[in-house]
Amino acid sequence: MSSHDTLLIVDFGSQVTQLIARRLRELNVYCEIHPYQNVTDAVLAEIAPKAVIFSGGPDSVTRAGSPRPPAKVYELGVPILGICYGQQVMMQDLGGRVEGGKISGGGGTAEFGRAYVTPAGPLPLLDGWFSDGDEQVWMSHGDHVAALAPGFEVYGTSPNAPYAITADPARNFYAVQFHPEVHHTPRGAKLYENFVRMAGFAGDWTMAGYREQAIAAIRAQVGDKRVICGLSGGVDSSVAAILIHEAIGDQLTCVFVDHGLLRKNEAEEVVAMFRDNYNIPLIAADESELFLGELDGQSDPETKRKIIGRLFIDVFQKYAGEIEGAEFLAQGTLYPDVIESVSFSGGPSVTIKSHHNVGGLPEKMGLKLVEPLRELFKDEVRALGRELGLPQSFIGRHPFPGPGLAIRCPGEITRPKLEILREADAVFIDQIRKHGLYDEIWQAYAAILPVRTVGVMGDGRTYDYACALRAVTSVDGMTADYYPFSHDFLGETATRIINEVAGINRVTYDITSKPPGTIEWE
């Protein structure tokens, strides 16, 4: 899509490869992660990287058939930085020797956790390091380098890693045993900064620049054809829509489907935001009768999800069919989704929940995809949203799942239950906002439980629903922890919900982390 310089990260399967990309994006350097097996000579030629980083990985280079980059990468004449397994790969490929540790059966010592590196010679990669003595780093390796490849020298040592920092400055090859990308290497970001400076990156990957490039690319891709975009009210689809609108104006039509499972006032707010601020052609479709009708009597979580997914496609197709000449479907796919779809292991993982989006639509409808956020991380999408003038209230919104309140109403869904749920949820979110906690929380919501419990209000007996409040912190939704509200906050919120929401007489707070729980109840 773009004309900026690219740093290629060859992924050997480390758990923290994405963090390398984060560190680089923070330096305004554009990078792409590619699993090692996809990095062929042709891919190298196409990407034409200005520098390359080899990630860590779980394998052992001492094992025959272990992951390697193509030999061509060493002939590109660009700087290479190898990290942990990446260091070992470089040494082995370039004529050094790696010895197995405990894990791969070699008997040497493995090293996991905090370590301190002592300098062993000046190196521009280490500018800004060692000013306060030894540097703390994070080690996580079973194998270790036993003999350096020709041309390499040692520039830093740690008690268990005599080759902690190695380099062949003449060829601009650098290889470290530790992980500079993780938080526990406090000055790791400085290493990346030095590396990209030495590689000659301009640090010009900004959202303003991205906006210009993305607009040009959308125009080139779409020409004079029409695009449709499903709006969910979330940040990703909103930013995608506004960006595309800026590129092609009224050739874009957005479709917002109200499936009757939205939060209080949500449909009105989303529609108003788009109509008032952007003047984007928008079809606001109230299909709540259809969805709630088909969900009637269903209580199995996967059945509910499948029904919603199927109806969503039907409805979207119906409205899209009314837009003459639509050839493209816009989606707010983000970079982490792209990386996951070419995951290192490549193996199918267990389906915990069938998340629904408009996947499957393009083939069915013969549409081509426009995905202008494919290169971005979530926080970059937010930055782009700001750049495009999206109101902060929209940019900072908590994610909301496609199936909506259906998965926050375990068991059977009824209209009265949804009404109660909307009110309880609104009070909870109001409390969070009033206490200034909204931006500290990844997601917060109320779920209505499929039980009624006995209570006493005034002098009377009540027999009403119980609700569960859920609030979690997370960086990507993959793992999460419950938010540690004060007891005062929880007490005040429970009292408000019971006083203000007819139909609820008991409030619980869910303190399950993910894993073992999931963020949504279904």
Ligand code: XMP
């Ligand atoms: P779980 O419940 O799997 O949720 O821990 C992780 C994140 O994904 C959201 N979620 C969904 N988003 N369609 C979506 O667009 C779905 O079907 C869906 N299910 C869960 C959830 O809100 C959380 O942010």
